[in-house]
Each structure stands twice: as structure tokens, then as C-alpha cells.
Amino acid sequence: MESLTSDTSGVTLTRGRPTGPGMILTAAAGYVAPSLLGLGGAWLTSAGYVAILITIVIALLLCMLLLIRNLFGVVSLVATGGATAALTWYAPPDVDAVLAYLAVWFLLFGGVRPIVELQRKRRHGHAPGSDADQLARLTFLPGGFWVLLFLLVAGAALLGGAYLLVPLPLAFP
Template identity: 50%
Template sequence: MDLEELWRDVTGTQPPPSDAAVVALAAVALLLVAVPALWRVTRHAVTIAHEGAHGLAALLTGRSLTGIRLHSDTSGLTVSRGRPGGPGMVLTAFAGYVGPALLGLGAAYLLHHDHALAVLWLGVALLALLLLQIRNFFGLWSVCIAGVALFAVTWWGSGTLQSVAAYLGTWFLLLAAPRPVLELQALRHRGWARTSDADQLARLTRVPGLVWVGAFLAVTTGCLLMGAWWLLGVGY
């Protein structure tokens, strides 16, 4: 396949799955989020998107990105340099918890217009860019595994497999995004998350951390509802 043919495939359209298949994939994604044993594994994908969103926001607001670390307990750390306060720091801190939902919403929009292959290639590209900023072994391993798996499906998978992967990944991001927000507030309630994004935002803005948690939840829930609207084909 030459570059011109590849570009035609990426920018072209692919037939969507049946309505029943889209609903079934949503159910599978919900299991990946709701079943504790599965969530302990799949949550790593949310952490990758979370820390990647911090990094992207830092770059877009003019901060210098030092590096990203991903840990085996599904936590992560993104370090950037710049002003210790101000809008850039606020946007960087805010981006993490809403990042997976916004990524899922963008993918849902593309799928609504039958661009399943574009969703997969976008995922490959973002993982490749993220890999350049990873600064620890576990992070390298987890991003490489995700990137290789996604690339394999994108390059060698059948059209049906590619469509299934795009819809399943999109449903997962949309359904998974609110759960870490709820987990965050549970930890804050116990006094175990004093350095969380919400508490950092509270120190930066003097707006209570609970308000920021509410904002995270509003954005992630709104993205889920809008994304589901598009994925289920409403509005055609």
C-alpha cells in the first residue's frame, strides 16, 4: 500500500456496524468499566489518555513539557515547566480528567460520519507522540503495547475488525471517563487525595475542589451523552 492509497483509506468512509452490533459493543465496553477485575487492567488506558491530555494542554498553553510517567498502580504524573499559576496552568491541570471523554467524543463524531479508520490512525498517531514523552519503563511498556496492538488492527485487520475496534475503543473512553472522577471524590472524602488535580485547581483558583470535581463530572457525563447520541446514529 503506497502513501496515496493509505491517505485515501484514512480520509474515506467505512460502512458502520449494524445498530445491534453498536449496542452490543457498548455493553462490552460497560463490562470493561464496571467489572472490578477488568477495570484494574483497562484503567491503564484511561491513565494514558489522562496524562496525554495534561501533556497536550501544557504544550498548547505554551508550557514546556518535561516528561510523563505511568505507573503500575494506574496512577501517572505529567511534569511541565512554566508559570506556577495563571490560565495555562489551570487548563493543564483541568485537562486530565476530561481528556479521555473529549477524546472519546471526537472519535464518536468521526464514527458518526463513518470514519472508523481515521479513528484508529488518530489513536496510533497520538500514542506515537506520547511515547516520545514517556520517562519510565512501565510507561514505555504500556504505551508500546497499546500502540502495537492498535497498529496491528489498523494495518492488518479486516474492515469488520477495524470497525469493531474503533467503536469499542470509543465506547470505552466515553463510559470510562466518569468513573475516575467518582473515584477521585471518594478518595478526597477520605482525605487521601490532597494533591489531586481538583485540589491543585482549588489552590490555583481559590474555587473549592468539590466544584472542580463537579466540573469534571459535568464534562465527562456530557461527552458520554453526546457521544452516545452520535454512535447510536441519532440525527442522520
Template identity: 50%
Template sequence: MNALETAWDRVTAISPAPQAWVVPLAALVAVVIVLEPHLWQVARNVVTIAHEGAHLIVAVLVGRRLKGLRLHSDTSGVAISSGKPTGFGVIVMTFAGYVGPSILGLGAAALLGAQRAVLVLWIGLFVVAVMMVLIRNLYGVFSLAVVGAALFALVWWGSAELQVAAAYFLTLFLLFAGPRPVVELQRQRSRRGGAPDSDADQLARLSPIPAIVWVTLFFVVNVGVLAVGGWWILRPVIA
């Protein structure tokens, strides 16, 4: 029982306020990673995990049955669920992928505002653990294991200050990263051959709304969430 109480205390602990330099530095590092091509190619794996995780979370919420998950070395992924092939639930589940990282970042920003930085990391660890049960390929196991190990090390052995800094960085990274995959998606769609199996094109087949409108919605939502979440985080620093 003591071990459970200790774990619960860690999960629900009130986090100290970040030092004055933490938020600006975390934001700067997040922006550099998103903009620098080589760093982005590695970090995009985290965005893919959030993207596919969003598909899976919404699939459960709309009553679909989870079947599996694949993460690939080219940073693509596939979340597999069963249920009705058409309808509002499928549309919401499909839409969730490209806005998922940003929405997760917004939720994390709200937790940071409530001084629950360590809870951000625990939630991330829990989601990775659930995805590990569903993963169906070796590269996916490797990707989730690396991210999960980093999160576990932070929540179990990291100091309170390190946990706060990591939570702010992860949150800001998800917020800043959200729009870039949408831009990449449209570039891919604009090339010869397009991307007929992309989420936007699937949504166009599921609804009367053209794919380009769905891409625009992805982008508008992600930029809007970046503005709101960024303001929540940076406002105390600017004030």
C-alpha cells in the same frame, strides 16, 4: 512515494458502516469492562494514557514546554511540562486530565459519524507514539507499547470490518469510562488524608474555586459528553 501514498490512503479511507450488531455489542462490552472491577483495573491503564495525553496536548496548546511523562502500575500517571506555575493556561491544562478521555471519545464519535473509523485508530496510534518519546519509566514504556502494538496491528493488518468494530468499541469505552475516575477521585478525597495532590485540589490552589466544585465540573462534563457522544453513535442504530 508509493509507500507514502499507500499509508495516506489507509489513513483517509472511508470506512464501511458497522453491521447492525456491532454497536450494541461494543457498547455492552464497554459497559461491562467499566463496571467489572478486575477488568476495569486493567482497562484503566488506557484511561490513564488518555488522561495524561490530554494534559500534554493542552500543555502544548497553551504554550508550555513538554518535559516528560510517567505511567505507573497503580494506573496513576504524571505529565511534566514547564512554564508559568500559575495562570489560565495552567488551570486549563490541569482541568483537561479528568475530562480528556471523554472529550477524546466525543471527537472519535464525530469521526465515526463521518465514516472515518480507521482515522480514529490512526490518531490513537499517533498520540501513543508521541507519548512514547516522552515516557520516563519502564512500566510506562510497557503500557504504551502494548496499546501501540494493538493499534498498529489493527490499522495495518486488520480488515475494514474489524477496524470499524475496534473504533466503535474504543470510542464507546472512552465515553463510558469517563465518569468512573471522577467518582474514584472523590472517594479518595473523602478518605482520611484525602488526595492533596489530585488535579481537583491543585485547581483549588490555582483558583478561588473549591476542589469539590472542580470534581463536580469533571463529572458534569463527562456525563454530558457521554450523553451527546452516545446519542451520536446509537441514534443511527435506534432509528
């Protein structure tokens, strides 16, 4: 379960052992998920599947609504889902495409910022229990390795998304 706070931080609670592959995947997923979702959204958008992307987004927001544990999270999800549904219901398809592009770029760029913030906090000693530090304890790889891996995944997703979304000329004059 995810608990979201107003400063965009959160805590994920899981069932089962506090060590092992499940916990490693859970801790590793948080920082790379927005970038990977953005890359998937870029693929759907560039392939012309905007309606499918918007349907998936609304379905995921509804699923998250069932698991959220605080009022701020509920309000955020209802506002985002409601605005998305209303806009796509009443707006022409071109507006839907613009919404999809904006959401995908938001995820692609937004996936990088928390990783940079994480490293800044770790450097100043303000994040001793961060996901990177938890992964270091679980895997015996240093926390800096995990931050670098998060950043590499987010950067690759950003480049892949840009490749899919930004049309390049086929021939140079």
C-alpha cells in the same frame, strides 16, 4: 511530561510558572481529556472516518512514546500501538469499525470512573494534592466544584457520544 504508574495514576510535570492560566488548563485537562477524546472519536466513527480515527490514535501513541518517562508507560504504549496497528493492518474493515467503537466507548465510560474515584479519595482525605485541590488553590473555587465540573463534562461527553453512536429510530410506530 507525564509519568504513568501501574495503578493508572500519574504526575504531569510542566515548565514555567506554577500558577496562572497554563497551570490551570493543565490541571483541568487530565480528568476531562479521555471523555473529550471519546466524544471526538464518536464523531469520527459515526461519520464513517474509522481509518482516520485509527491513524490519529496511532500517531498520538507515537507522540506519547517520545514523552513517556518510565518503563511501564513505554510497554503500555508499545503494546497498545502494536496491537492496534497489527489488527487494523491484517483485519477486514468491519473489524476496524468494531475496534473503533470499542475504543470510543472505553474512553467515554472510562472517563467517568477516575472522577468518581477522585471524589471518593477526597472525601476520605486521601488526595490532598489532587488536581481538583490544586485547582482550588489556583482559582479560589472549591475542589468540589472542580470535581463536579469534571463529572459534568464527562457525563455530557458520554451522552453526546451515545447520541452519535447509538442509532435511534426515526419514526415511532
